[in-house]
Amino acid sequence: MRxxxxxxxxxxxxxxxxxAGCGGESGAGGKTKLTIGLFGNFGYTELLKEYxxxxxxxxxxxxxxxxxDHHKNLAAHLATNNGAADIEAVDSGYIAQFKDTPDKFxxxxxxxxxxxxxRWLPWKWEASLGKEGQQIGYGTDVGGLAICYRRDLLExxxxxxxxxxxxxxWPTWQEFxxxxxxxxxxxxxxxxxxDGGPTVxxxxxxxxPVGYYDRSDNxxxxxxxxxxxxxxxxxxxxxxxLSAKLLYSTPVWNTGFKQxxxxxxxxxAWQMAKIKDQAPETAGKWDVTSVPGGGGNWGGSYxxxxxxxxxxxxxxxxxxxxxxxEQQAKVFTSSGLLPSTPKLYEDPAIVNYRNPxxxxxxxxxxxxxxxxxxxxxxxxxxxxxxQTAIGNAMQRVEQGKQNGEDAWNQFVGDVxxxxx
Amino acid sequence: MTALDRTARRHRWDTRFAPYAYVAPYxxxxxxxxxxxxxxxxxxxxQQRSLLDADGASFIGLDNYQVLFADPYFWNAxxxxxxxxxxxTIPQILFALWIAQLLNRKVRTxxxxxxxxxxxxxxxxxAVTIIFAQLFGRxxxxxxxxxxxFGAGHIDWQAGTASSHVAIATMVVWRxxxxxxxxxxxxxxxxxxxxxxxxxxxxxxxxQQFWRITVPLLRPQIIxxxxxxxxxxxxLLAEPLLFNPGTAAAxxxxxxxxxxxALYLYEQGFSNWDFGYSSAIAIVLAIATILVAGLGYxxxxxxxxx
Numbered sequence: 001m002r003x004x005x006x007x008x009x010x011x012x013x014x015x016x017x018x019x020a021g022c023g024g025e026s027g028a029g030g031k032t033k034l035t036i037g038l039f040g041n042f043g044y045t046e047l048l049k050e051y052x053x054x055x056x057x058x059x060x061x062x063x064x065x066x067x068x069d070h071h072k073n074l075a076a077h078l079a080t081n082n083g084a085a086d087i088e089a090v091d092s093g094y095i096a097q098f099k100d101t102p103d104k105f106x107x108x109x110x111x112x113x114x115x116x117x118x119r120w121l122p123w124k125w126e127a128s129l130g131k132e133g134q135q136i137g138y139g140t141d142v143g144g145l146a147i148c149y150r151r152d153l154l155e156x157x158x159x160x161x162x163x164x165x166x167x168x169x170w171p172t173w174q175e176f177x178x179x180x181x182x183x184x185x186x187x188x189x190x191x192x193x194x195d196g197g198p199t200v201x202x203x204x205x206x207x208x209p210v211g212y213y214d215r216s217d218n219x220x221x222x223x224x225x226x227x228x229x230x231x232x233x234x235x236x237x238x239x240x241x242l243s244a245k246l247l248y249s250t251p252v253w254n255t256g257f258k259q260x261x262x263x264x265x266x267x268x269a270w271q272m273a274k275i276k277d278q279a280p281e282t283a284g285k286w287d288v289t290s291v292p293g294g295g296g297n298w299g300g301s302y303x304x305x306x307x308x309x310x311x312x313x314x315x316x317x318x319x320x321x322x323x324x325x326e327q328q329a330k331v332f333t334s335s336g337l338l339p340s341t342p343k344l345y346e347d348p349a350i351v352n353y354r355n356p357x358x359x360x361x362x363x364x365x366x367x368x369x370x371x372x373x374x375x376x377x378x379x380x381x382x383x384x385x386x387q388t389a390i391g392n393a394m395q396r397v398e399q400g401k402q403n404g405e406d407a408w409n410q411f412v413g414d415v416x417x418x419x420x
Numbered sequence: 421m422t423a424l425d426r427t428a429r430r431h432r433w434d435t436r437f438a439p440y441a442y443v444a445p446y447x448x449x450x451x452x453x454x455x456x457x458x459x460x461x462x463x464x465x466x467q468q469r470s471l472l473d474a475d476g477a478s479f480i481g482l483d484n485y486q487v488l489f490a491d492p493y494f495w496n497a498x499x500x501x502x503x504x505x506x507x508x509t510i511p512q513i514l515f516a517l518w519i520a521q522l523l524n525r526k527v528r529t530x531x532x533x534x535x536x537x538x539x540x541x542x543x544x545x546x547a548v549t550i551i552f553a554q555l556f557g558r559x560x561x562x563x564x565x566x567x568x569x570f571g572a573g574h575i576d577w578q579a580g581t582a583s584s585h586v587a588i589a590t591m592v593v594w595r596x597x598x599x600x601x602x603x604x605x606x607x608x609x610x611x612x613x614x615x616x617x618x619x620x621x622x623x624x625x626x627x628q629q630f631w632r633i634t635v636p637l638l639r640p641q642i643i644x645x646x647x648x649x650x651x652x653x654x655x656l657l658a659e660p661l662l663f664n665p666g667t668a669a670a671x672x673x674x675x676x677x678x679x680x681x682a683l684y685l686y687e688q689g690f691s692n693w694d695f696g697y698s699s700a701i702a703i704v705l706a707i708a709t710i711l712v713a714g715l716g717y718x719x720x721x722x723x724x725x726x
Binding site for chain 1: 470579
């Protein structure tokens with residue numbers, strides 16, 4: 001009876017094929033419809049088609065939003081127990097905040113996750129565990145760190161452009177800034193050494209043994225010498241006019257890639273996909289080499305299954321498949337995202353992979369080395385917001401609104417307020 | 421009881437209760453979408469409550485308000501909101517009066533122009549803001565290019581308080597002027613031409629006629645427009661949010677230089693997940709909007725008919 005009424009209401013509300021809102025379980029032709037909420041480029045376009053072709057009963061719809069919109073929307077959908085996609089991606093900057101409410105997500109350990117844990121890097125697995133050991137998400141990629149640079153611009157300024165020689169320019173971040181000053185002295189007009197202070201600072205912070213939080217979720221911001229040293233170093237670089245002052249992941253930053261406004265950008269593996277999407281016409285001009293200071297991680301994501309979904313089991317199945325080593329390998333070769341499954345770091349198909357867009361750089365070797373050297377950093381509950389606050393502080397210095405000290409002090413105050 | 425009696429009684433019932441039935445949908449809808457959210461927001465504002473953890477909420481009385489009134493970022497946002505309110509509402513009304521006056525003349529393809537002024541209002545606010553943010557771009561923006569042409573140099577529109585407010589106000593004024601102009605135009609057409617004819621005979625110039633006849637007679641519409649513009653601009657969110665996209669969008673600039681109260685509410689609620697605090701902001705914003713709208717009403721009411 002109820003379903004009959006429901007059907008009548010649906011028929012009255014919508015006609016034709018737009019039945020999506022009614023019932024939700026079934027798509028066209030009685031297929032199960034799964035939605036997946038993503039941000040940025042996960043390299044899933046081909047994989048989702050492949051999955052749909054081997055699972056004729058399933059129809060997949062992906063919704064991609066910007067980084068901050070995606071996470072804010074997800075929080076709102078979880079709060080109202082309505083509107084979340086069947087699978088929702090969560091970035092490592094936000095995973096700690098979301099794992100504080102594990103009951104909003106399906107505990108993957110109850111769906112066979114505990115059998116699969118060996119697949120992932122141990123720290124990747126642990127970073128998404130809830131208080132009582134509930135696994136809220138399967139790891140997708142990890143960041144790893146490298147530097148992407150424009151060969152042509154370095155040559156134009158009289159610096160070497162060969163990968164090994166470029167890496168030798170910057171064993172440390174101090175030397176990276178020194179090389180920047182040399183570059184800036186004879187750089188082409190309008191070209192700066194790096195894209196923006198906050199981007200460089202994020203890489204430096206990502207290398208520190210302790211980031212914004214210690215392992216008991218206490219903020220370290222005021223007391224952590226690594227943070228302050230990194231901050232001072234980048235402020236110094238900004239003062240020496242090495243920064244193009246473009247705010248990371250904004251339209252002007254994208255334009256910066258197209259217009260060649262900067263010679264280097266810190267490159268977690270996922271950044272390579274961004275550069276390729278942003279400025280396809282710069283193919284061959286870019287190259288990748290190792291990062292100053294070695295190791296370090298920035299970013300990497302998880303696929304979670306919100307409990308409110310109507311097709312939880314099918315969603316778990318799809319998320320498990322998408323994050324399985326075979327699929328992570330495909331994502332690496334198609335989009336450059338670094339797998340979080342260590343088994344692949346020995347796989348010759350991965351290790352020998354070269355990226356044609358980046359002048360055939362041996363990114364397989366480079367990033368698997370980076371992943372093996374990676375000292376994981378613990379991410380606290382509001383790491384994403386702290387990162388925003390420190391980015392704002394650096395931007396105030398770049399905009400000439402404040403000096404380094406004032407901006408830093410205001411940042412420390414902001415962070416205290418954030419967690420009070 | 422005869423059939424006639426029954427009909428008569430039904431008729432009496434009908435006249436007695438039908439009016440309530442007719443107005444009931446409004447009150448039902450107002451109750452569900454207006455009154456209930458308002459009361460619920462007040463209730464949440466008295467709690468310490470995380471966005472995702474409704475069960476862990478605890479009643480803390482007026483603590484959120486106490487913290488709020490001592491919060492410099494809230495007052496900063498309030499200052500920005502009032503500044504943007506002044507920068508948007510006044511030019512909006514003046515431009516709208518001017519445009520309505522132009523459209524009221526006998527020009528060719530009048531209808532086309534009249535339809536044209538409403539176009540900015542029907543385009544999506546997101547699209548408008550993204551395009552304007554490009555125009556106001558620091559390095560490759562059209563406006564800086566124009567300024568450069570005249571040797572006025574580059575402006576980093578997002579960086580400064582005044583420059584960012586001007587940029588955001590431009591978007592709002594562009595979007596809403598046409599809407600108000602059409603309201604004014606409709607009432608202008610109702611003013612009898614004989615009044616202008618008499619004024620012309622008395623030797624009044626065009627601008628005198630405009631300020632002495634047109635504007636005073638439009639007083640009710642100007643009051644209406646001011647109140648509509650005020651309630652809209654006091655809760656300005658999309659324009660400042662999209663003006664500075666990226667990960668820091670909710671803070672409204674590196675130093676919160678264009679963070680409005682609505683944006684601060686959004687940051688506290690959906691970034692910091694402090695549901696109780698953001699509800700308190702919502703209540704204070706609602707009260708502030710009523711006060712400012714009242715102020716606007718008092719000012720526009722003083723328009724006198726000579």
